[in-house]
Amino acid sequence: KKVLFSGMQATGNLTLGNYLGALKNWVKLSDEYECFYCVVDEHSITVRQDPATLRKRARALLTLYIAAGLDPEKNCIYYQSHVSAHAELAWILNCYTYMGELNRMTQFKDKAAKHADNINAGLFTYPVLMAADILLFQADVVPVGIDQKQHLEITRDIAQRFNSIYGDTFTIPEPYIGKAGAKIMSLQNPEKKMSKSDENPNGSIYLMDDTDTIIRKCKRAVTDSEGCVRYRDEQPGVKNLIDIYCACTGKLPSDVEREFDGKGYGELKMAVGEAVAAQLAPLQSEVARLEKDKAYIDGVIKNNAEKAAYFANKTLRKVQRKVGFPDRI
Numbered sequence: 517k518k519v520l521f522s523g524m525q526a527t528g529n530l531t532l533g534n535y536l537g538a539l540k541n542w543v544k545l546s547d548e549y550e551c552f553y554c555v556v557d558e559h560s561i562t563v564r565q566d567p568a569t570l571r572k573r574a575r576a577l578l579t580l581y582i583a584a585g586l587d588p589e590k591n592c593i594y595y596q597s598h599v600s601a602h603a604e605l606a607w608i609l610n611c612y613t614y615m616g617e618l619n620r621m622t623q624f625k626d627k628a629a630k631h632a633d634n635i636n637a638g639l640f641t642y643p644v645l646m647a648a649d650i651l652l653f654q655a656d657v658v659p660v661g662i663d664q665k666q667h668l669e670i671t672r673d674i675a676q677r678f679n680s681i682y683g684d685t686f687t688i689p690e691p692y693i694g695k696a697g698a699k700i701m702s703l704q705n706p707e708k709k710m711s712k713s714d715e716n717p718n719g720s721i722y723l724m725d726d727t728d729t730i731i732r733k734c735k736r737a738v739t740d741s742e743g744c745v746r747y748r749d750e751q752p753g754v755k756n757l758i759d760i761y762c763a764c765t766g767k768l769p770s771d772v773e774r775e776f777d778g779k780g781y782g783e784l785k786m787a788v789g790e791a792v793a794a795q796l797a798p799l800q801s802e803v804a805r806l807e808k809d810k811a812y813i814d815g816v817i818k819n820n821a822e823k824a825a826y827f828a829n830k831t832l833r834k835v836q837r838k839v840g841f842p843d844r845i
């Protein structure tokens with residue numbers, strides 16, 4: 517079986533963007549691949565976190581992976597910080613990554629602008645840790661939203677560089693970007709992606725929002741004064757609503773244009789709100805059920821960390837040997 521790796525940060529409440537751009541595709545692909553789904557808590561501390569909140573969110577995120585439909589018997593679901601090989605490989609790869617390459621990363625520029633008081637070295641080398649995450653498992657495919665495409669490219673560059681110096685070591689991973697939902701925009705500013713850490717809660721639909729909140733946020737979504745439901749770049753707010761609707765219902769944008777021909781934005785917004793609520797309801801009830809089963813989640817955490825460490829250490833030992841570290845006795 518080919519290998520799939522992906523992860524998410526426990527930096528906030530997950531949004532519909534995280535779900536439609538990533539998590540939903542994970543579930544779709546999980547039968548086809550040998551899968552590793554990581555809660556990347558080491559990435560989270562590139563931005564200052566409250567320790568108790570981070571711990572709580574990390575567990576909630578791991579629970580959500582399972583609630584979304586990932587079977588922890590078949591998929592390896594674990595915390596990054598429980599597998600030390602991530603940090604060890606990241607250190608080595610740091611020495612094979614150029615400052616100039618990292619300087620070009622748009623996420624670094626965005627986050628540095630947002631957290632000007634804490635532009636730490638970890639934020640700068642974030643893509644190297646991400647490369648380590650992926651390369652440790654010899655992943656063939658990495659399902660992500662469009663915003664992560666640049667980080668996948670640098671991962672491939674680092675892997676190719678290492679392979680060309682030391683001979684075949686890493687599998688070169690391919691991104692998997694789904695057709696629908698690859699970039700969901702903020703409901704309040706359709707020029708900006710929907711994001712967990714957005715300070716305006718009306719811009720994002722959170723996976724745990726109740727139906728009334730979802731519908732209210734959709735009703736308040738920023739659109740335009742054209743007054744017609746068309747899927748085109750000139751109407752980014754409406755386009756985003758159609759994207760959300762399509763990702764939740766499996767419809768195509770052209771079907772949606774037809775469905776709302778002659779109808780107003782109010783009707784579109786209502787339909788989108790209902791489609792989103794219907795999509796999230798089963799997820800929410802499954803989270804509520806799993807949260808009560810502490811022993812089960814604890815078991816998943818323990819067993820899967822061991823499994824992940826086994827595979828990760830195989831690659832790490834190989835890399836340590838290639839760069840010239842002394843053999844273990």
Ligand code: AQP
Nearest residue numbers: 524525527533537538660661698699700710711712713
């Ligand atoms: N708006 C989005 N549309 C589609 N996909 C998205 N992803 C994030 N936002 C959207 C995808 O979700 C996964 C989670 O990645 P992450 O946890 O590393 O965080 P991120 O990419 O930095 O996303 P956020 O929500 O914006 O988090 P913060 O606010 O903490 O920076 C990735 O696969 C991503 O592509």
